[in-house]
Amino acid sequence: MKTVTPEEMRDLERRSEEEGVSTDALMERAGLLAARVAWNMLGEGAYGSQIIILVGSGNNGSDGLVTARHLQSWGARTTAFLLAPRAPDDPKLQPASEVGVTIVEAADSSHLTDIQSELSEAALVVDAVLGTGRSRPLEGIYRDVLAAANAERERRPELVILALDIPSGVDAETGSADADALVADATATFGFPKTGLFRFPGADLMGQITVADIGIPEGLSANIRQEVVTQAWAQAYLPTRPLSAHKGTFGRVLALVGSRNYVGAAYLACMGAARSGSGYVTLAATPSLQSLVASKLTEPTYLLLPCDTDGDPTAEGALAVRDCLPNCDVLLAGCGLGQHDGTNALLEQLLLSSVPLSVPIVLDADALNTLSGIPSWYSRLQSPTVVTPHPGEMSRLMGTSITDVEGDRVATAQKAAAEWGVTVLLKGAYTVVASPEGDVRIIPFANPGLATAGTGDVLAGVIASLIAQGVLPYDAASLGAYLHAAAGEMVTNDIGNTGLVASDLLPMIPRAIKSVREGTFSGGIREIS
Template sequence: MSAATLNAMKLVTAAEMRLLEKRALESGTSFGDLMHNAGRAVASEICGLFDSFPGKKALVLVGPGNNGGDGLVAARFLNDAGAITHVYLLAPRDPGDLVYNEALEAGISPIEVESDAGFSKLRELLGEADVVVDAIFGTGLGRPIGGASAAALTLVAEARNQRPDMVVIALDLPSGLNADSGEIDDSTLAVDYTITLGYAKRGFFLFPGADYTGQILVADIGIPDGLDDDILSEVIDEHDVLSILPLRPSDAHKGSFGKVMVVAGSTEFIGAASLVCQSAARAGAGLVTLAARQSLHPVFAAKLVETTHLPLPETAHGEFASEAAEVALARLVKYDAAAIGPGLGQSPDTVEFVHQLLSGISENTGLVLDADALNALSLTPDWWDIFNHPAVLTPHTGEFARLSGLSIGEILANRMEICRKNAALWGKVVILKGAHTVVASPDGRIAVSPSANPGLASGGTGDVLTGIITGLLAQGLDEFDAARAGVYIHAMAGESVRNNIGDTGMIASDLLIQIPRAVKSIKEHDHASCH
């Protein structure tokens, strides 16, 4: 996503986009100005994709509505930029259409589908075009694509298969992609770039639509500043993360960067605790302590040489003893943040141990609950009325289903709104993990990860995320800031590994050294932008 573009990080529904345009009109911006700005901005973005644009062959597919009008304006500016520009009209334009007449005055001679028998001219243009712009349908489409438009999109897809160097661009969104749900039409094109108008749309970060947008660029269409202050959804951005990263003063000591306690691990899940501890330290925490069953201490002590340890009492059968929670809580008052749950197990004694911890923990302790802590919560009806401590919850879809009582299908059908609604109900910051992870705050804010990395769909990567967030909490960030910064850093670490070895065979421990490198990269990009 283009981080330098105005309004790039806000995320809107189709209804919110219409509202923002309405506000712009009421503030004195004309509809013509918005369309002119949109077309010019789209053309500018397209020109910027090429080292040398004059002489390139551009084909703009124009539909019947406002999206088609934006396409006509873009075609005129592409023509002015030196492109050999052709416009293909898939529906008649009104003879009084201002932008249509301006295109004619600029020397563009649109080809009308009615006069192109068998799409012969379209096939010819597709055989030569360097760039094709889909300006057929926008956010207002409420029906399946059919007729000439569907046929034209099919021909573009076929031409692209034959000519992979041809660049395909969607204006605002690929035709047929639902801006809210990410659902697609059978004719929707998977494009190389989506140049979206004003704001990114929610459907770009929901599947299957997320697979069709290509790289997303946000074009400024001139909506005045301040009109979007009540838009509470955003895409997490590097510059935003930079603004909330903890400071690292030169005269610091380990106490300056917070103390983390990790309550995790079991005989079956040794690795989970190890990953949380190491990732909390790699995220910058000054001290990390692992609280685990005492019989596991020799294993953890050999593996985690930088971590301190709090062996917890256990029974002869290897379960937490009744006094284990009291021991942990007595030490926990000296810590800034705690991660509870990864790899603990789900035996009745463990569930009781978790409940005792949560009922006794201080409100001054930053808290991240993951995995088996979430499973323990879900066993209590209306658990959110009983456990009212501020916390970050990090469920995957299955854990979210258990916490909420919703089906996985219900959650996947509307991930952002479901996450927002339940964050408010539970009074917690909730991270719904997955491709384009969603972070929701109880106050209604949503932050969405720009990344969808299949390499992260492997055991232990969620434990790494838990550790990063807990480390950031210990350094003084609030729950929402720690969650969105942690999600972004985790995603950057994953992208770094993918760029190096690919997304097959990525394992959680690959991410660990990439965590501080991701933080360093964020800081260096800001430094470079100042010079």
Template structure:
């Protein structure tokens, strides 16, 4: 499913009106009707229920006036509160405001202290508040009277339905602009907006409905929208189908390079992730002194000792051994638990620079790339990088806060500059490609905020590549499966979940998607 930015949605609306001749009033009517249809599902019956429509002066308010008309026609008791004066409303919104005015619907212009008292009383006794204050085009910070009104909505403790997007949420980034309406449900039009899936905006959207308002499908194709929402239907067709006659050699070979003294667990979880997602043969190469520990820890994974430094990390001498292992493998995952010894980081760069097999690069291997990301463009196969926000901040020179403030833009820009697939982990994980295509994941939960879950993701993506998926498809499918396994594990309790719980849930997650 595609997701449109505010500018893209504005252009879609413009094209529908000017290129296809659909009157703006028709789109507004369809939008309002779509919200009423959802209200009919949420609140049954509409008749005799009390509704407060909180309206702004723009087209979002116009949608609210349409909603008011249809609710009244169904027997609802409606009050419309307009933040400002009627004289400031124009265009299609004014047409619909005049209609409900002639219908005798109660319209209160919030201009005096007494008007504020009226809205507080009405909100207290309403069954539902409809947020039609600000649309997707809002930019800036919420303050003054708008902030006061949003506080009234949020403090009322009522069912709140947002029109297109909760007021105060940035449609592109999910950023909350000082304050935002906490919606129970959001009905968005035409296409979903990225900010409805990205945190913190996703927390304010509540249950999301995407409504068709009659925009010609050709317009959306013409826009060449590059934001995608990852759902089960996105990845079900691309997952590998295992033959009834399959054997381990047909299911892919994964090489994992990781681990160091005191950090063997990270590499082990990467190997387990690859195993549990269906790869046939996994070899974990680690510093020689760790081999006995890892051999005991990982019953089904082969281990291989590598030359190491005095600090118990791999040394540059291990590069030849890693190259030999990679030559017998379908993919190489490198980084979890490697450590940051200067000899190790040099070895990592040599591996990235010389190997021709697909690479999944994580953790300390990302640290080795700080200041050296230019070498990624020369990789023989498109590499997959899986940074968390702190690692992305280190790689880009931004702050972690700046990375999280605009996850899609940061991931997209990095993927383009580095010629790589960038999997920016977090809530929500974003997958970006060098051509600007971006996928926003929809699975996962807060129970995954624990050590090792990122290491598991590295193994999952590598395991899918080994089974024949392109690096592109493996990254997208991997983040969805990873989050879904976390959701399966969380069914037994979110707090106290471990990465091992997630890894064990991978077969059930795959079965839920594909049925095998």
């Protein structure tokens, strides 16, 4: 599903008009679907409930009036506060009034007390004040009413707030947020999700995001390069599991991961690959690492590497790994390898040789730290590659600050992918995946439970597994991140987001795959049509 800037959305609406789908038709559809979202949020208590619609001056306000009309006709008691003057012949105002919506002109602060009184008795507030039209700080009646709604929600947590398109006070493109921006329980966004929905600080204010299909003609968004991964997309890209399969059908992962100090990384990465469906996983390890991990890591096979007197890999291990690769489908390298001289030399000789490797590569953690110390490392890569940095690793690879990396995560990932010629997965809340060709995918999850050591090792294993099963690198990175996040959501739904450890994800990955395959996973953004 594409994500758009406000300017791109306006262009799509203009082109829809040219295709015969009027702005009025889009608005009517938006209001109807928003009303359905609101009704569903109230559940059995919707009939007879008191609902307030906060109406601004533009199209977002018109959407709100259509929403009010439907909610009133279905049996709610609906009041629309007009926070800005609207023309007497407003085509959405009269129909709302005719079905019984109470219309209150409230364009100045003298009405604030009345609005506060109504808020104290409301079951639901619909924010139709600004939508994507915010262009300056909140002020006047808009600021006062939004602050009052936030205060009432703080006083009465049972009050439900639904934002139309995006909470008022949040920039729909950048995610920047006014101090008095509305805090929503849910956001019904129209046509396509806006880029600001997935950028902080505004992303904290969205609640559950539902994308309403308002009838933009299919194909008009074809040239938009940024999208958000949905369950339907993930379902379509899952590798098939034919009944006639054998273990070789599902690919072979060679994992150059782990070290004496990071034994867990070897376990987590290898089991991430195994739990994601690979038929074979082989751990390339020194004898000392194998002895530490073998009793726990029983399913993978082992490729023993030469080591120095401290038990760390030496550069000669590059030849052993290279000799094994013709029997494998992907190389995963870096998780917990450490930064020893021999390890660094091994990685440089293996990854940056003039002789191409025979398989795609997934690089994480210490492989990235090693590369960050090698000028123009990306010009020496000879195989399709996925890199999976967190912001700190990304800052080292780019030679910039973490603040700069996080300032515009999408632009950062796009720039790096284009310059380096690799797929970049920039980890974090709303993980960004960028292709060398300029395409970008957003993974629609922000789960603090995953902010713990080792979860990235599991993710790298999942991505490598999907590549081994035949998924192209950019798609594998996108799908792997989605499945990994889905597993995280399932764990936190069970135990909460405090105390999750990386190994909790492993048994949940097959369940997440099953849920996505069957279309029953309930996390991420929702869709309504």
